[in-house]
Amino acid sequence: MSERDDDQREFDIKWADGAEHKEPSARARMLAARWKENPPAPQPFRADPDPVKPRRSSWTSTAVVLGCVAAVIVLLGYVNFRAPY
Incomplete structure (x- = not known):
């Protein structure tokens, strides 16, 4: 690849980034179409899917x-005690 190709590629990236209108991704278009017919139910922020089971006491772990x-x-003391010197 020559230096001229690199300059042309960089120019194309700047041209693409400077576009006024950017088309949404395929996933965004799919979700928009799906949600237009059947909007999702509201969810609380970072909803917990299942209640947390109670853990063992920290004293038990300690x-x-x-x-x-x-x-x-x-x-180790027993092994050291039985080892011949």
Whole structure:
């Protein structure tokens, strides 16, 4: 590709961006036609589709993590205690 082709391409992009009327995309045209016949129901902003199930208590998660850490410490101490020097 020569430098002249690059200049011509850039000119075409500037010409296209400067257009007064821009045609909507195919999806926008499809939705506009569909909504003209059957408009969508109003939705609250960022509607939650399903109610959230209650989570376990944060204390339960904390107890599980601390229990695992304690078990690893005890296991490492036991292995270290049994290892011959």
